[in-house]
Amino acid sequence: MIDFPDAWYLILSSRLIPDLDGGYTISTLARARQMTEAGAQPLLLTVDPGSPDAHAQHRATFVERGAVAASEVFRNLFDDAVDADGGAAEWLRAAAAPGYADPALEYRDVAGGAVSLPNVIDPDWHLTAAPIVIRDAAGEPVGVIAGFGALYRAWLTHVGAQLRAENPRPLVVICESRQLGELIVGWGDDGVRILHTVHTIHLEAPYRADSALNPLWRRWFDISPRFDAVLWPTVQQRDDVRERFGTAANDLVAPHAVRAPDAVVAAADRDPGRVVVLGRLAPGKRLPAAIRAFARVVAEVPAARLELWGAGAQRGDLETLIAELGLTDAVSLPGLTNDPGAVLDHAAVYLTTSAFEGQGLALAEALAHGTPVVAYDIRYGPRDMLAAGGGILVPDGDEDALVAALVRVLTDAEMRERLSTEAVDAAATLSPARAMRTLVAACAEALSRPRRR
Missing domain, CATH: 3.40.50.2000 (Glycogen Phosphorylase B;)
Structure with a gap:
């Protein structure tokens, strides 16, 4: 067993759905499984506004396929958003402020009607501060939250508070999504360290080191030095990024691992x-x-x-x-x-x-x-x-x-x-043992100093 530093470990993903998002889903679940086998016991957190029944089915499928050990390792923001009476949960009410829906936007109800999300038609929809409406069990508004970033940070604060009530140790968030990274980089909790993984290329065609940046990555590179570590899957991409942007980010090479079979066919x-x-x-x-x-x-x-x-x-x-x-x-x-x-x-x-x-x-x-x-x-x-x-x-x-x-x-x-x-x-x-040693070292280094955010 590899000794992870004493902390709570949260793996944060936008969504995890069987047979969707290709290698992203596979590698994210594999990281969680490998951490569990190494003794870290992470939670998998998602923020997609699906129904609880859909989430339960996704989790059951992953368990059946052996991608995760148990459904209990998952938590979803919108599953946690509903109280026993069907209204918004207490943590969500506490995060809301007085306000109203934006009359210029259409809204859709999720979480059994406890939350109304604005439909923002924009590639940068996640950055909007458009009000998210929070409702009680009768469907009446109790307040608003200013955008998805504020909503996600409120939920993470709630999850962290629950875990720290059990054991007051620090939190290590392994952020698997660029959009989520942009939204939580301003999370002002001194007891949280954020390690941001990378799953894909940052370049446009023809995919040379000096090619134009994919537009979705431009803001991310501005904030990347604020993460406690950035984990690149290959040396070549890490080196391309250093050549272009310098070494301000705490960037490490941490390939996604694969498990070898018990025996190799000759x-x-x-x-x-x-x-x-x-x-x-x-x-x-x-x-x-x-x-x-x-x-x-x-x-x-x-x-x-x-x-x-x-x-x-x-x-x-x-x-x-x-x-x-x-x-x-x-x-x-x-x-x-x-x-x-x-x-x-x-x-x-x-x-x-x-x-x-x-x-x-x-x-x-x-x-x-x-x-x-x-x-x-x-x-x-x-x-x-x-x-x-x-x-x-x-x-x-x-x-x-x-x-x-x-x-x-x-x-x-x-x-x-x-x-x-x-x-x-x-x-x-690319073995899991080697990947976990790299991750342990990154977590230990991040926890040994103040947060970079």
């Missing part, structure tokens, strides 16, 4: 022609390009087969392209899987043609399962994870190089065996 026991992709069927994955490249692979390796596992809006277009290229016998779309390890255990190669990633969780899982990787050299993930071997990194967008790499791995059994061994070794740097 290269000789896999289907030697099977190539798999795991992820959303979305434009950023550049799957049409993967299919077109694979048509050339099949011309050289007739037994080759490509499986595109996942769901998404591009499925129909991909099916059409597969038919147009005459690849219906070579390329398939099996759908979602809740057991990616089983898919990887039978594959000769894991392929990724993404235009960008945060880290590339499926690639990390492929390495852990000893599945050789062929990947474009993109920001971010493949270069870091394949630095010690386990696959072939090809220049981004170079179809000739991609085809050559796939053909080479598929036709060379000795290479597949070597890459499989290297992959397992490379995955050791």
Whole structure:
């Protein structure tokens, strides 16, 4: 067991819904599970205004899949917003001030009518100070809260007070959402430390170090030095950020971890022609390009087969392209899987043609399962994870190089065996134990000094 500092640990996410948000949901739940196994016992906090029944179903699904140990590790703001009589909970009433709804806005009732949220049509809706109406059991207004930030901070203060009543130790908040980070960075509690994780790229196309910032990140970089630590998933992204913004932020490299299987399937026991992709069927994955490249692979390796596992809006277009290229016998779309390890255990190669990633969780899982990787050299993930071997990194967008790499791995059994061994070794740097040691060090450092906010 790894010794976390004596504190309450809260993992804060905007939402956690099965089969939504791809690797974000998987890695956030994995962090919570790994912390629990290491003895930290975190709570998972969410702020999406779904119904209690929907939240209960989501949690039951996660427990059934083994993503979390028990439903009791979850708490949701709007589940906590209702008192036994159906009105706003006491903490919510205490946070409200006199005021009224904004007549220029439409409102929607949530939390059984205890809260009325303004519908703000703006990419920066979370920053609004538009009044949120708090109601009693009869539906009568009892006051307003000035915007989502004030609402979220009031709830976190309430949760913290409950925990400290049990044990007056500090709180460590691991914030998994950029929007939430912007809203809680001004939380003025000296007993709270905020560690902000990163899940995705901060750049716009063409995704070079000097490319334009994604507009959603511009404010975040202004406030990032105020977090007690920023946890980047790759060295390359951390270094790109330092080169551009300096070192004012307490930035650390903390890759999302993957659990290795009990045993790795030998290269000789896999289907030697099977190539798999795991992820959303979305434009950023550049799957049409993967299919077109694979048509050339099949011309050289007739037994080759490509499986595109996942769901998404591009499925129909991909099916059409597969038919147009005459690849219906070579390329398939099996759908979602809740057991990616089983898919990887039978594959000769894991392929990724993404235009960008945060880290590339499926690639990390492929390495852990000893599945050789062929990947474009993109920001971010493949270069870091394949630095010690386990696959072939090809220049981004170079179809000739991609085809050559796939053909080479598929036709060379000795290479597949070597890459499989290297992959397992490379995955050791992404182990839960290593990730937890990094997190423990970050928490200890943050708790050893005053808050940066």
